[in-house]
Amino acid sequence: MEYEPVIGLEVHLHLKTKTKAFCGCSTEFGNTPNTQVCPVCLGFPGSLPVFNKTALDHAIKVALALHCKVEEYTKFDRKNYFYPDLPKNYQISQYGLPLSKNGYVDISVENNPKRIGIIRVHMEEDAGKLIHEKDLSLVDFNRSGIPLLEIVSCPDINSTQEAYDYLTVLKSILEYLEVSDCDMEKGSLRCDANISLRPKDAKELGIKTELKNMNSFKAVKDALDYEIERQSQLLKEGQALVQETRLWDEKAQQTISMRTKEGAQDYRYFPDPDLPPFIISKEKIEEIQRALPELPQEKTRRFMKTYGLSEYDAKILVSSKNNADYAEDCLRGFSDKDKKLVANWLIGPLAAVASASNLNISELQVPAKNFIELVELVEKKQVISSLTGKSVLQEMAETKKTASQIIEEKNLAQISDPQSLEKEIEEVIKENAKSVDDFKAGKANALMFLVGQAMKKTKGKANPKVVQELLKRRLSDA
């Protein structure tokens, strides 16, 4: 029997606020343990939470960007469970009346659009972090109380690739909103997965497993792949599955059972009496809606339409908001109608220079104006060859000089005048008799070799197109 996986994902996101969700402590990452704490986030007796309104604004932004309906009346609940990283032994979360419900994210599956539903987006606080040493465990409460958003998808995902794509699209949307670092390594974005299998075309859901402890999107995919294999094996053997929570072991590349449904906790949710329910005005929701930035999918469509780019190119350029903004400045400033030329330079040489120093194209500090000048010098005025252009670009990034400055200083301007190249052409023909013969014998490759030799002689300054023309003419004349 063929089985179909049914997957739902829960994403936890740190909201980027200066202070924690319910107290004034800093949210900065990576400082000395327990230096960003106070009676409130340590859960000391008598302390009380006061909600950070910036976190609310960020949360509404995300909910709206995911097309959710933001509730006007919402409240916090307590999720009760004992754990040493949870100083009150309850987490302030949302259960009964979450901030928002019923949204979606669009992805494409083998070039067909697919809509993944969002059940709910709600707010909560993060717990501290346990550090296990040999004989003891330590708790760092710096993270305790950092505002979190939980984004719960519908079980609409039917393959591990879809899960991966959903996460990628979701992450790029979240990055565009500038409400989170979205850094899985720092724990500012985390993902749990629910997965079950059912016979293809069946309607009923199978018994699900909850997967935890995946530290990258790839790990999510790997864990799901493993789980599909494990579950279908069991089903094929006619064994019963149990509802359980399993941990992904990255090293062993397998999932391990953590607890079964019988061991599942009763969180005893109830409304937090320390935090009265609150009203979010229609005006506020509308205001945030109006201020939403153009999101990656809309931007991709617009780039394709306005600049005539392929979907592939457009997607690369909008992968991050800063890159997209930079790319758009370049595309818009380029005087030629053929914007593809700029796109190629952005995606090719510029991206190469950037990634060599572990940067994004927008972080290279090559002003769009300078970049455009370079592309025009190469592609339109043909003052330098594209090979020279690449090294000029490298130098632009390093020295902050303009292309024309560098070309002038280093005397790099391309030689396109045939008369100035005559001497070098003669020499090449004389020195490479075999290649000349090969060419005459019909080997087209030989010509490219000869062009290369001529370029060498001119230290790359010759216009390769002119050289090629000259050689062709000389050799067919003879």
Place this chain on the structure above:
Amino acid sequence: MKLNALTAHELLERLDKKDLSSSEIISSLDRQIQETDSKVKAYVRLDKTQTQTAKQASKSESILKGLPIAIKDNICTEGFHTECCSKILAGFKPPYDATVIKKLKEAGASISEKKTNMDEFAFGSSTENSCFYPTHNPWNLECVPGGSSGGSAASVASDEAVWALGSDTGGSIRQPASFCGVVGLKPTYGRVSRYGLIAFASSLDQIGPLTKDTRDAALLTNIISGYDPCDSTSANIKVPDFTQSLGMDIKGIKIAIPREYFIEGLDTEVKAAVEEAINKLTELGAVSKEVSLPNTKYAVPVYYIIATAEASSNLARFDAVQYGFRSTIANGLIDMYKKSRGEGFGPEAKRRILLGTFALSHGYYDAYYLRALKVRTLIKEDFDKVLKDFDCIITPTSPTAAFKIGEKVEDPVKMYLSDIYTISANLAGIPAISLPCGFTRDNLPVGLQILAKPFDEEMIFRMAYTYEQNTPWHKMKPKL
């Protein structure tokens, strides 16, 4: 009269005239404590707390000029033990002051390291559930002082304190005030910041004064009230000068007398004293009429679901990880939780944690907690309806005068019923006062309860003060 027997306003008058210093008052109180507290046991950890801090005492310009105040053991005082009279908080000295303590210090109060006794985590109506020892009623040492703020009430009644702060979740200020013959106010929910009050039931808790008379209660309420940005449930409502209500006549004031409060279970002597008080008030110009608060009978069960549910969650933080008591025989995390909590909490705390945990559990939530919330709304609506047509409601504070120590320890339900008249004010969030209105044949004080609309403490003070000015009860002193 000895200094320690005077009211706060009398002492303030003399401090004003500078014919007295706050340290003389403190010495006088210390002498009284030495003389009588071995019998009353209003304070805890006296052996550990030899020093009165009089740091604020020099502020001669301040409102309180160094006047000392007794603080219940569940209100955080920076650097001083705050243990809720529970073993589980043994040694806990908060690194911060509760907002009310901050306000008192700003007003120039001397905050003592001596804290007053209470039922563990305010769970009780007799102060017998303290992990230290029970407090005794100054009027009859064989009787309880009421609870949970029994230590605060007894300290004021025995002149071991000028005045005191208590907390009231279901009557914990008013019932001991009634039993000890002092004045005790539970302000409107949200009137006084809860920041730094170690929570019992967050939606019901309120800090309030226990004093020798109504003027002192108004003075102290002035100081501790007001919006606190650190408490999301505190109300951003202007605080009037409550002393302005004192002396206003009560002609034409409409008093509602709820019939559900005068039925079986009410002691005949208490009933007689309260009815006489109502007569007195009508003599003085008020008009009274019987009304109905039909959902009164549900108040106790509703309260014991909501209060224990919240308490079970509020007390989860006492897990021996960061502070307080940790069992020395524990092996591993879960065992540390179990043993520390097992040894650290007393029987009543355990009972309430169990009750509350049950009420919130999957499958029971709707039948218990959710239902209780709905009935709570009905109870509140009862009060809203009556208080639309009336200025205040008058009832007994407690169905009986103080009972004997040990009498109800074995029967928690009987103990719970001693709060039957006070619980509704917490459920409805309205202000209520208890003030002395007579004595039983056994010379035990009887308390009169006055309730008013939310944030209308002015009406309460107005009524209470007028009554007090025309009766001798608040001047009576126990013989110790």
